[in-house]
Amino acid sequence: xxxxxxxxxxxxLSLSRTCSxxxxxxxxxxxxxxxxxxxxxxxxxxxxxxxxxxELLILTGEEPDSHPEVMAQLNAxxxxxxxxxxxxxxxxxxxxxxxxxxxxxxxxxxxxxxxxHVTASQGVMLESISERLMDTVHAGSPSKHPARRLAxxxxxxxxxxxFTSGILVGIGETPEERIQSLEALAEVHARHxxxxxxxxxxxxxxERYYGRDVxxxxxxxxxxxxxxxxxxxxxxxxxxxxxxxxxxxxxxxxEDMEVLVRATRELMPDVGIQIPPNLADWxxxxxxxxxxDLGGLSAxxxxxxxxxxxxxxxxxxDQLKPQGVALSERxxxxxxxxxxxxxxxxxxxxxxxxxxxxxxxxxxxxGEAPFVIDRDLVAPAVAKARDGVALSExxxxxxxxxxxxxxxxxxxxxxxxxRGELAGDTVTFVVNRNxxxxxxxxxxxxxxxxxxxxxxxxxxDIDEAEFARRVAEAVDYGASELCIQSGIHPDxxxxxxxxxxxxxxxxxxxxxxxxxxxxxxxxxxxxMATISGLPLSELFAQLRDAGLGSTPGTAAExxxxxxxxxxxxNKLPAQRWVEVIEAAHRAGVRSTSTVMFxxxxxPWELARHMRVVRGVQERTGGITEFVPLSFIPFQTRLGRxxxxxxxxxxxxxRHTAVFRLALGRTVPNLQASWVKMGLDAATxxxxxxxxDLGGTLMEENISRLAGSHHGxxxxxxxxxxxxxxxGRPAAERSTLYTILREHPLPLREAA
Numbered sequence: 017x018x019x020x021x022x023x024x025x026x027x028x029l030s031l032s033r034t035c036s037x038x039x040x041x042x043x044x045x046x047x048x049x050x051x052x053x054x055x056x057x058x059x060x061x062x063x064x065x066x067x068x069x070x071e072l073l074i075l076t077g078e079e080p081d082s083h084p085e086v087m088a089q090l091n092a093x094x095x096x097x098x099x100x101x102x103x104x105x106x107x108x109x110x111x112x113x114x115x116x117x118x119x120x121x122x123x124x125x126x127x128x129x130x131x132x133h134v135t136a137s138q139g140v141m142l143e144s145i146s147e148r149l150m151d152t153v154h155a156g157s158p159s160k161h162p163a164r165r166l167a168x169x170x171x172x173x174x175x176x177x178x179f180t181s182g183i184l185v186g187i188g189e190t191p192e193e194r195i196q197s198l199e200a201l202a203e204v205h206a207r208h209x210x211x212x213x214x215x216x217x218x219x220x221x222x223e224r225y226y227g228r229d230v231x232x233x234x235x236x237x238x239x240x241x242x243x244x245x246x247x248x249x250x251x252x253x254x255x256x257x258x259x260x261x262x263x264x265x266x267x268x269x270x271e272d273m274e275v276l277v278r279a280t281r282e283l284m285p286d287v288g289i290q291i292p293p294n295l296a297d298w299x300x301x302x303x304x305x306x307x308x309d310l311g312g313l314s315a316x317x318x319x320x321x322x323x324x325x326x327x328x329x330x331x332x333x334d335q336l337k338p339q340g341v342a343l344s345e346r347x348x349x350x351x352x353x354x355x356x357x358x359x360x361x362x363x364x365x366x367x368x369x370x371x372x373x374x375x376x377x378x379x380x381x382x383g384e385a386p387f388v389i390d391r392d393l394v395a396p397a398v399a400k401a402r403d404g405v406a407l408s409e410x411x412x413x414x415x416x417x418x419x420x421x422x423x424x425x426x427x428x429x430x431x432x433x434x435r436g437e438l439a440g441d442t443v444t445f446v447v448n449r450n451x452x453x454x455x456x457x458x459x460x461x462x463x464x465x466x467x468x469x470x471x472x473x474x475x476x477d478i479d480e481a482e483f484a485r486r487v488a489e490a491v492d493y494g495a496s497e498l499c500i501q502s503g504i505h506p507d508x509x510x511x512x513x514x515x516x517x518x519x520x521x522x523x524x525x526x527x528x529x530x531x532x533x534x535x536x537x538x539x540x541x542x543x544m545a546t547i548s549g550l551p552l553s554e555l556f557a558q559l560r561d562a563g564l565g566s567t568p569g570t571a572a573e574x575x576x577x578x579x580x581x582x583x584x585x586n587k588l589p590a591q592r593w594v595e596v597i598e599a600a601h602r603a604g605v606r607s608t609s610t611v612m613f614x615x616x617x618x619p620w621e622l623a624r625h626m627r628v629v630r631g632v633q634e635r636t637g638g639i640t641e642f643v644p645l646s647f648i649p650f651q652t653r654l655g656r657x658x659x660x661x662x663x664x665x666x667x668x669x670r671h672t673a674v675f676r677l678a679l680g681r682t683v684p685n686l687q688a689s690w691v692k693m694g695l696d697a698a699t700x701x702x703x704x705x706x707x708d709l710g711g712t713l714m715e716e717n718i719s720r721l722a723g724s725h726h727g728x729x730x731x732x733x734x735x736x737x738x739x740x741x742x743g744r745p746a747a748e749r750s751t752l753y754t755i756l757r758e759h760p761l762p763l764r765e766a767a
Contacts, residue, residue, distance in 0.1 A: 020650055021303055021336060022288070022346040023329065026071035026117070026312035027064030029057065030231050030319045031105060032098065034086050035077025037121075037157030040264060041187055043222035044230055044320050045077045049085040054093065057105050065112050067315045070371060071136075071348035072114040074102060075319055078121035078159040099127045106134030110362065113370045117180075117348040122164040125171035132177055133360045136349040136367070139180030140168050141215065144189045145197040152264045153187045166200060173208025178353040182215025182290065185276065186261075186268040194272075195279055202283040210358075212350040213288035213309055216276050216302075218268045220295045220321060221261060233322040240325070270298040274305040281306045288350065293332060294324040300335055312348070342650035345657050351376045373616045374659035385413070385620055394418050395426070401677035402430040406630060412623035415674045424670055431673035431705030438684040439707035442758075443739035444749040447732060448497035448534070448711035449490035453478055453516060457503025459539070461584035462654040463573070463615060463647060467503045477505075480519065487523035490531070493714060494732075497751045498524075500535035501568065510548040510555075513540070514562040521563035532565040532751045534608075538596035539571035542588045552596060556603035566751055567600050569609035569639065575628040576621040583615065583654055594632055601638030606752060609639045609683070613671055614663030615647040615654055622671075626678035633682040640752060641685035641708060644668075644675050646692045665697045669704045676705030685753060690730060695738055702742040708749075709735050 031052055035045030052060070064072055081087045081098035095101045099120070106116040115136040120127075122140060131138060142165045143149075154160040172179040183197045198214070205211040261267060273291070280289050290309040293299040299310070313326045327335075333343045347367070349359065354367060354375050367375065387410055397411035407415070415427060454477040457467030468475040478486075490498060498520055505512075517533055524531035536544075536559070545555050556564075573580060575590040588596075600607050609629050613622055633639045646663050649655025663671075676686050687708040688698035698709055712730055732748065736759045739746035746759040 019340070020342045020344050021308060021310060021332075022344050023310045023332070024071045024117075024312040024346055024348050025069050025329070026073045026314050026348065027060070027067060027069035027114075028073045028075060028231070028312075028314050028316055028319050029060050029064075029105065030075045031057070031102060032076045032080035032086060033230070034080040034083045036079040036082045037077070037159050038155075039157050039160060040153045040155075040262065041184075041219055041222070042320075043322070044075070047083075049083060049089075050077075051080070051086050051089055054104075058108060061105075061109055061112055061114060063316075064109075064114055069315065070113075070115060070345075071312060072106075072109040072116045073312055073314065073348075074105060074116055074118045074120075076102070076120050078157075099123070099130055103130055103134050106131070110134060110366050113366060115348050115363065115366065115371075119180075122159045122168045124168075125175065128168070128171055128175055128177060132175060133362065135177075136347065136359060136363050137178040137180065137212065137353075138172060140165060141182050141184060141217070142166065142169065142197055142201060143182075143184040144187065144193060145200045146189050146193040149188055162200075166204065169201070169204050169211075170208075173204060173210040176208075176358050177210060178212050178349045178358050179210045180213050180215065180290075181211060182213075182217055183276075184217050184219055185272065186219035186266055188264045188266055191272070191275075194276060198276070198279055198283055205284055205287065209286075210353075211284065211287050212353060213290045214280050214284060215290040215292075215311065216273060216280065216307070217292055218273060218295055219265060220324065221265070222321060222323070230319050230322045231316070233317075235316040237317050237323060237325040270296070270301055273298065273302055277302055277305040277307050292318075292326075294318055294326045295321060300339065303336065303341060304339060309346075310343075342656065344649070344655055344659065346659055347371055347374050351659065351661065371659075376661065385618070387413075387620075389413055389417060389619075391418065391420075391423075394423050398423075398426050398430045398677070401680060402433060404434070404681035406627075406680060407678060409620060409623045409627060412626055412674070412678055413620040415677065416619035416622055416671065419670070424673075427670065427673045427677065428704050431676040432703055434676055434680070435686065435705045435707050438681060439686075441744050442755075443702060443707060443709060443742070443744045443746045444685075444753065444755070445709045445732070445735040445739075445746065446497055446711045446749055446751060447493065447495045448499055448751075449486065449493065449495045449714040450499045450501075450711075451478075451483065451486050451520075452502055453483065453500065454502045454505050456505045456507075458506050459504050459584065459586045461587060462657075463583050463612065463652050465648075465651040470506060483516070483519060484523045487520055487531070488527060490714065491524060491527040491529050493712075495531070495712070495714070496529075496756065497532045497534050497711070499568065499711070499713075500533065501537055501540065501570065504539065504543050508547075510544050510550070510558070513544055514558060517559065517562035517564055533563050534566045534568060534751050535564055537568055537571040538593045539588055541567065541596050541600075542592055552599035553603060556600055556605055560603065560605060564605060566606045566608075566640070567597075569597060569607045569643075572610045572625070572629075573612045574617045574621050575625045576617075579617050579621050590628065594628065597632055597638070598636055601636035606638050606640050608641050608643055608687075609633075610643045610645055611675065612645045612647055614668070615649070615660050616658055623678075626675065630679055630682050633679070639683050641687050642675060642679055642683045643687045643689060643710070644672055645689050646671075648692060665693065665700070668693050668697060669701055672701050672706060673704040695730065695734070699738040699742055702739070702744060709738060 033046045033050040109116045117137045118135050119139045145162045288309045289307045290311045291299050291302045291307045293310045317325050393411050393414040455468050456470050456475050577590050597607050646668050649660040685708050686706050687710050688701040688706045690698040736746040745761050747755045748757040
């Protein structure tokens with residue numbers, strides 16, 4: 017099952033419903049004159065912007081300008097043909113920041129090329145490879161001949177157009193013909209690699225809409241359903257009209273559709289599989305079978321099936337939640353096609369300006385760098401970093417964007433060499449337990465899936481008895497550390513924070529153990545200072561007296577206020593984070609330090625972060641370890657609305673090595689977060705500058721609720737085995753890196 021299902025936030029413009037075909041299943045097309053005039057188009061585009069659409073879906077009948085009235089009207093407006101009018105509409109859409117996706121039916125290669133200048137993607141349904149259907153459902157519809165449809169799809173590949181196609185299931189084809197249709201699409205895709213998604217659409221009988229505006233019907237049905245969520249009076253599948261199948265159609269079951277999902281995945285493993293969530297209530301089963309996309313959840317409805325409104329993104333998200341599947345927004349063009357080889361420069365400029373977060377992470381960042389990124393800096397920077405010399409922002413940026421395999425190997429080797437010099441070969445870990453006392457939080461970070469408002473049904477506060485039980489469980493497990501962090505709770509006073517520390521200390525001692533308390537992020541400490549009015553020096557004195565041993569250097573994210581404004585405008589500023597951490601060090605409280613990367617930060621912003629952290633360490637020496645935290649996008653607002661994909665293992669490791677080089681000899685310990693990257697990647701990171709595998713955790717809520725699938729607990733034998741698998745000895749440590757127990761390599765491996 018896919019862990020993420022995507023959709024496009026679109027708005028539909030049915031520019032002309034006039035159609036030269038007479039397909040028996042269609043309620044959209046008309047043989048009469050239909051053409052939106054320019055003022056209507058402009059009004060629809062303005063409405064699309066108002067509804068926060070990113071995609072303009074331009075639907076039309078087949079060859080509308082074959083109708084003499086349509087052609088005469090186009091000529092009167094100064095257009096040579098219908099495609100020229102579509103190009104005009106596309107230009108008006110781009111001016112408003114909307115990305116056009118066109119589906120004009122079977123058009124010529126020349127027309128596809130004209131449209132390419134104003135579209136982010138295009139599409140046409142193959143529907144079926146079966147020529148038999150030309151005598152039944154497609155009788156009198158020459159543009160629906162499979163050869164013509166395939167010619168359009170082939171031409172799109174030759175022109176390098178990101179393309180959508182698909183099959184219509186239930187219009188009289190056989191099961192064998194369905195697979196043959198998918199095979200035909202796979203053959204074209206194998207030649208050109210341009211199919212970004214394949215739609216598997218089940219046929220649903222429609223009412224006839226003679227003399228009625230299908231766009232208005234669709235819009236009203238969607239408005240009603242999105243507002244109420246009630247499946248009645250046309251709202252949702254259950255309340256929509258269900259008509260009998262016509263004689264030429266064939267029944268379709270969910271099992272039939274599951275077969276097609278699996279077949280598409282086998283034939284085209286790199287292609288998205290789209291299923292409509294408004295034409296049957298079985299779509300969650302198809303997601304479980306491997307479908308990856310729900311298409312455009314259009315706020316103005318489905319103009320092809322107007323009586324069946326799309327569910328809203330929130331309604332879909334609620335239905336996916338029990339499966340543990342996240343719903344994430346995408347553009348109409350899939351990320352891997354967002355470059356100049358596939359998209360016209362004018363369209364790419366719109367994406368770069370308005371939707372840059374959807375552009376996959378590349379070798380030079382996704383925005384405008386404040387300086388020229390010079391890859392000639394890489395080799396000398398690696399040499400300097402190997403010797404522990406501090407690197408400039410330009411040098412670090414060059415390292416962060418470098419992807420040449422030879423250069424990356426040099427970065428890895430230098431990081432590993434520096435690790436050996438500073439930390440030796442022993443791989444350390446701590447036996448600890450996380451306790452998140454409450455998830456109530458007032459901050460509202462876009463990257464967080466953990467924090468909840470006080471009134472949320474998912475909000476919780478654990479009580480004193482439960483807290484004591486968890487501490488006792490940690491002691492029984494052999495933990496030497498408790499890591500305590502929570503949200504920013506609106507009702508807590510400083511005394512509440514102090515009380516939790518005292519309770520933790522007392523509970524540990526009641527079991528004969530003096531637990532180290534690694535507690536309270538700089539955000540929490542800043543909040544305590546605000547609500548108490550105490551200076552940081554006095555605040556830390558009280559926290560130490562209550563039992564605080566060290567503080568986690570989280571809430572750092574990226575220490576650049578531009579990034580912080582984009583992902584969490586209510587978070588403490590970067591300079592305040594520095595003030596809190598340095599105050600902790602002056603008070604004798606050591607800290608860790610972190611970075612959250614792999615979201616919408618730019619490489620030069622990461623460079624600034626690393627220079628800030630290194631500066632703190634050079635001034636205070638109080639940082640025990642640096643912990644890179646790769647962003648988990650699945651159940652977070654930032655991941656859902658910015659198109660952020662989970663960073664690849666390769667990019668994760670490459671960044672990890674650069675982090676080691678950026679710190680030089682200032683911070684001896686670099687930790688891999690197995691809960692973020694997985695144990696396999698964490699084990700591999702031991703070759704990329706890492707010397708510590710973090711903690712056992714026992715429970716982990718922050719990454720888990722963001723969608724991490726790497727578990728919430730690792731036992732010491734698993735961490736020891738990971739170190740040994742990398743050919744390195746292991747050791748259990750304290751929070752402050754005192755070695756408690758050594759676990760050397762077995763004699764056979766040591767030899």
